[in-house]
Amino acid sequence: MSLNVEHHSVRALPSEKPIRLLDNAGHAVHGAAAGGFELPDVETLVELYRRMVVARRFDVQVTALTKQGRLATYPSAYGQEACEIGAISAIEARDWFFPTYRDSIALLTRGIEPGGILASFRGDWHNGYDQHAHRTASQATPLATQALHAVGLAHAARLRQDPIVTMTYLGDGATSEGDAHEAFNFAAVWQTPTVFLIQNNGFAISTPVSRQTRAVTLADKAVGYGMPGYHVDGNDVAAMYAVTHAAVERARAGGGPTLIEGLTYRIEAHTNSDDPTRYRHSRDVEHWKRRDPIERLEKYLVSEGALSEAARAEIADAAEAVAAHTREVMTAEAELDPLELFDHVYDRERASLLEQRARLEAELADAAMHAADHAGAAR
Amino acid sequence: MTATSTKPDAPEASAPTQLTMAGALNAALRDAMEADDRVVVYGEDVGPLGGVFRVTDGLQERFGEDRIWDSPLAESGIVGTAVGMAMYGMRPVVEMQFDAFSYPAFEQMVSHVAKMRNRTKGRMTLPMVVRIPCAGAIGGVEHHSDSSEAYWTSTPGLTVVMPSNPADAYSMLREAIESDDPVVFMEPKSRYWSKAEMSLPVRTAPMDRAVVVREGTDATLLAYGPTVRTALEAADAAAAEDLSIEVVDLRSLSPFDDETVGASVRKTSRAAVIHEAAQFGGYGAEVAARVTERNFHWLSAPVLRITGFDIPFPSPKLEEYHLPTPDRVLAALDTWEWDD
Ligand SMILES: Cc1ncc(C[n+]2csc(CCOP(=O)(O)OP(=O)(O)O)c2C)c(N)n1
Numbered sequence: 001m002s003l004n005v006e007h008h009s010v011r012a013l014p015s016e017k018p019i020r021l022l023d024n025a026g027h028a029v030h031g032a033a034a035g036g037f038e039l040p041d042v043e044t045l046v047e048l049y050r051r052m053v054v055a056r057r058f059d060v061q062v063t064a065l066t067k068q069g070r071l072a073t074y075p076s077a078y079g080q081e082a083c084e085i086g087a088i089s090a091i092e093a094r095d096w097f098f099p100t101y102r103d104s105i106a107l108l109t110r111g112i113e114p115g116g117i118l119a120s121f122r123g124d125w126h127n128g129y130d131q132h133a134h135r136t137a138s139q140a141t142p143l144a145t146q147a148l149h150a151v152g153l154a155h156a157a158r159l160r161q162d163p164i165v166t167m168t169y170l171g172d173g174a175t176s177e178g179d180a181h182e183a184f185n186f187a188a189v190w191q192t193p194t195v196f197l198i199q200n201n202g203f204a205i206s207t208p209v210s211r212q213t214r215a216v217t218l219a220d221k222a223v224g225y226g227m228p229g230y231h232v233d234g235n236d237v238a239a240m241y242a243v244t245h246a247a248v249e250r251a252r253a254g255g256g257p258t259l260i261e262g263l264t265y266r267i268e269a270h271t272n273s274d275d276p277t278r279y280r281h282s283r284d285v286e287h288w289k290r291r292d293p294i295e296r297l298e299k300y301l302v303s304e305g306a307l308s309e310a311a312r313a314e315i316a317d318a319a320e321a322v323a324a325h326t327r328e329v330m331t332a333e334a335e336l337d338p339l340e341l342f343d344h345v346y347d348r349e350r351a352s353l354l355e356q357r358a359r360l361e362a363e364l365a366d367a368a369m370h371a372a373d374h375a376g377a378a379r
Numbered sequence: 380m381t382a383t384s385t386k387p388d389a390p391e392a393s394a395p396t397q398l399t400m401a402g403a404l405n406a407a408l409r410d411a412m413e414a415d416d417r418v419v420v421y422g423e424d425v426g427p428l429g430g431v432f433r434v435t436d437g438l439q440e441r442f443g444e445d446r447i448w449d450s451p452l453a454e455s456g457i458v459g460t461a462v463g464m465a466m467y468g469m470r471p472v473v474e475m476q477f478d479a480f481s482y483p484a485f486e487q488m489v490s491h492v493a494k495m496r497n498r499t500k501g502r503m504t505l506p507m508v509v510r511i512p513c514a515g516a517i518g519g520v521e522h523h524s525d526s527s528e529a530y531w532t533s534t535p536g537l538t539v540v541m542p543s544n545p546a547d548a549y550s551m552l553r554e555a556i557e558s559d560d561p562v563v564f565m566e567p568k569s570r571y572w573s574k575a576e577m578s579l580p581v582r583t584a585p586m587d588r589a590v591v592v593r594e595g596t597d598a599t600l601l602a603y604g605p606t607v608r609t610a611l612e613a614a615d616a617a618a619a620e621d622l623s624i625e626v627v628d629l630r631s632l633s634p635f636d637d638e639t640v641g642a643s644v645r646k647t648s649r650a651a652v653i654h655e656a657a658q659f660g661g662y663g664a665e666v667a668a669r670v671t672e673r674n675f676h677w678l679s680a681p682v683l684r685i686t687g688f689d690i691p692f693p694s695p696k697l698e699e700y701h702l703p704t705p706d707r708v709l710a711a712l713d714t715w716e717w718d719d
Contacts, residue, residue: 126498137466138498142490148456149491152463152471159419159445159469166463178483182456189451344501345536347559348587350634 014219014231018263021238024291026299035230037242042306048089048237049301050315052081052294055105057319061326062104062118066272070330071121075102079235079267080201082293084169085109086240087197087260090248091167096157098137098150098168102199106169110136114322115329124334143174147183147196151257154192165251167195167244173204175221176212184259188225193251195244196259199234201266206279222259234262235293238300265291338364392578401571403545404434404510407552408472410580412442415470418556420447422457422474422510431476432512432571454484458509462491465505465561472508472556479522481511485530492561493536505561508552513541514605514655516569516702518695524568525692526656531563532633532665539633540586541565543607545575547583547630554586562586565632567604589636591643595625598649598712601640601666603629606653606703613708622712632662637673640666644674651683651711653703658686680715 019035022028028039040048059078066074077084080102088097088106099106107117112129119128120139127138140146150168157164174180175198187194198218200209215221222229228250230243240262247258265288269276276285301307342357398406412418420435426449429436439447450457454475461471475481481488488509495505515524531539538560542548548566555562584590592607593614602610607628614624627643629636644650652666663684670682685703693701 125500126494127500131466131499131503138503142486145459145487145491148459148487149463149466151456152460152465153467154463155460156464156467156469160467178453179455179459179486182451182453182459185451185453186456186460340500344497344499346538347496347501347504348538348634351637352634 010226010228011223012228013223014217014229014261016216016231018231018233019239019243020233020236021242022236022296022300024296026296026303028300034239035243037239037246039238040241040245042301042304044241045238045297045301046306046311048085048241049294049297049307050318051085051089051109052237052297053315054319054322055081055085055108056294057323058108058114058326059105061323062121062330063268063272065327065330066121071118072123073271073273074118074121075104075271076266076268077102077105079288079292080199080264081105082237082240083197083199083234083262083264086237087167087169087195087244087262090241090244091165091195094135095165095167095248096135096137096150096153098146098153098166099139100143100146100169100171100174101139101141102171103139103169107134107136107139108322110134112136113329114326118326118330119334122330122334124336144170144177144179144183148179148186150194151183151187151190151192154187154194155190158192163252165193165195165248167197167248169197169199171204172198172200172202172209172218173207173212174198175218184221184225184227184257187257188227191254191256193254194257195247195251196257197244198259198261199264200261201234201264203266203270203279205270205274206276208279217261219259219261225259227257227259229259229261231261232263234264235291235296237293237297264293392580395576395578397574397576398545398549399572399574400542400545400548400566401432401434403549403575403577404552404566405436405438406579407549407556408435408438409441411472411553411556412438412446415556416446417468417470418446418472419464419469420472420474421450423452423476424449425474430474432566432568434510434566434571435474454480454482455487458484458487458492461507461509462487462495462505465507466495466503470506470508470556472510475509475511477519477523478511478513478525478527481509481527484509488531488537488563489534493534495536496560497536504559506559508555508562508564510564510566512568512571513565514567514569515692515698516605516655518698519568521692521694524698526654526687528565528632528654529656529660529662532662537561537563537633538587538631539563539565540631541567541604542630543567543570543602543604543628545573546577546581547628549577549579549581550583551586551630553580553582558586565604569605570608584630587631587634587636589627589629589631589639591625591639592628593624593626595623595647597623597647598651598715599625599627599640599643599647600708601627601629601650601652601670603632603654605655609703609705609708610653613705613712616705616709617712629666635666635669637669640670641673644670645677648677648679649715650678651685651708653685653708655687655702657689658684659689661686679718683711683714685711
């Protein structure tokens with residue numbers, strides 16, 4: 001393509017040891033393990049901490065509401081906050097994000113209202129927020145399909161010479177889908193400004209990564225497409241932010257796509273209808289709980305004297321406020337208009353749909369009349 | 380989204396020219412790209428080669444590689460990236476090389492192209508066209524002659540059209556590109572080389588309308604794409620036996636033009652639908668059911684289907700036994716009881 005000013009392909013394999021800037025004890029990591037990346041400044045880290053705390057409180061709240069039957073389903077991201085928040089914090093408001101069902105907390109960080117994020121999980125409508133306003137596509141359910149949309153939009157933006165970047169998240173299972181391959185390949189061939197984040201959380205529902213791939217790391221796949229790949233400690237938000245931020249900058253400067261694997265763990269079930277005791281040991285869950293991404297950053301910030309008790313209390317209050325707001329909007333029943341079912345299928349009016357709409361309208365009027373009769377008789 | 384300006388059509392119509400259907404489609408793409416710089420074209424081999432049927436011949440020379448380019452060989456990738464492009468305000472027109480090779484893109488078509496408007500309550504629309512060369516009678520090997528229309532027409536959210544002649548091909552493709560709904564634009568391969576004279580930019584009937592292409596009073600043949608010619612030949616032959624057959628070219632498979640079809644059927648009181656695709660669960664079943672439901676009291680005979688057999692599309696040396704022929708149409712009409 002004429003847009004490809006230069007064609008740089010990449011052959012170096014990502015390191016097998018994940019890139020890490022903060023270890024589990026909250027100590028800064030230097031040298032080879034840091035992969036040449038620098039710890040973000042302390043204000044950035046405090047902000048990432050705030051976002052993770054708010055996100056977790058939201059996630060816990062939504063899981064509780066799901067147990068109460070307020071939502072039909074909810075895929076939790078508890079334990080994956082560093083991946084979710086670190087990466088999304090590296091793009092700007094003008095950039096576009098293409099999330100999956102699991103990425104509700106990234107949407108929250110992007111400024112989307114809880115009610116908008118959760119409308120689809122409650123069952124109101126398949127999507128509940130304005131894509132254009134938030135530059136965020138709806139949460140994709142068919143695995144890996146959204147990655148191609150991210151590549152296409154990035155390419156369109158380049159044709160328009162708009163300096164925006166697209167970011168998309170995929171699960172480890174999703175990397176086996178054909179669309180993941182096609183998206184990586186299109187992005188590399190077209191050199192689109194796209195950042196792919198694979199959240200390797202150990203499982204695709206019940207299937208472990210070992211049954212998904214023989215690759216040593218999922219980031220290795222990047223090499224075959226001719227783009228850089230990074231294997232990152234996905235519970236280290238500092239590393240997640242630093243690596244994605246570098247990838248975003250390179251993409252914006254015309255350097256093409258990047259594939260990043262964040263190595264993390266899904267603490268909760270796949271969704272509320274899953275039974276994880278059938279496929280994993282509680283000792284593994286405990287092991288990963290001891291590597292909590294929020295605690296790790298907290299230890300570091302406290303040791304640096306960057307997180308006062310007052311600041312911590314203020315962040316906790318902010319998180320409670322989001323939780324309270326979430327409870328409020330999820331407790332109120334959404335007003336739904338069944339006739340709207342027909343309103344958004346086509347731009348052009350369709351006679352057959354108008355007929356079907358009229359039929360439903362008559363049914364509804366009938367039902368209302370019966371209900372009124374019934375109430376009258378009962379009185 | 381930032382919308383760029385749409386230039387009006389060239390005001391002057393050109394002098395009449397002879398064009399094949401492939402040539403008319405090429406002219407339509409050229410004129411659409413000229414009129415609106417949001418229109419981009421890509422797919423497999425559409426660039427220097429001009430597509431395996433030469434529908435995009437010369438367009439890359441004219442518009443450059445940022446408007447029309449060869450994509451990697453991956454149908455889901457082609458359609459999936461077109462979704463992203465349309466989301467950003469482009470109007471991508473993508474080519475599937477052959478009917479059966481559109482199947483890898485099935486998921487993108489059904490799960491996203493068809494549903495995006497609905498999912499987002501109309502806030503996110505996908506003005507895109509997926510061109511699919513379709514159907515047989517060109518001696519193609521396996522996977523080169525399928526009729527996939529029923530897969531697309533049973534998917535709410537998709538508009539599915541199929542022209543049968545060069546002027547419609549031009550007009551309907553222009554309209555499909557201008558449409559804010561995603562359109563599956565099916566091109567009957569066996570008609571690519573059919574010729575007609577027209578002055579560009581020609582506009583025929585609206586894309587969502589069926590057209591009566593031959594008037595008659597005794598029965599209505601409902602056909603589309605490659606079978607319009609079959610129907611016309613059958614009607615000519617029937618005329619020799621004093622049967623007056625009306626032929627309707629459906630043009631738009633979804634939406635279905637109940638009005639034009641109903642008017643014809645109520646006039647003639649008999650209807651048969653002709654297509655190349657297999658019969659069972661096929662598009663003809665929908666046509667027969669609709670026509671019957673809406674016109675039962677005007678009908679004096681059951682609605683018939685003259686279709687391919689319920690078999691995978693045969694190899695080239697056997698396809699003539701599979702495809703509906705004028706003789707088969709006439710034989711089917713003979714199964715009706717005619718009063719006089
Ligand atoms: C194309 C497709 N096939 C199957 C499913 C059903 N499904 C939903 S989630 C899931 C597992 C996905 O695992 P992964 O990609 O690792 O993401 P995670 O849920 O762990 O975040 C499956 C199989 C689907 N949504 N889409």
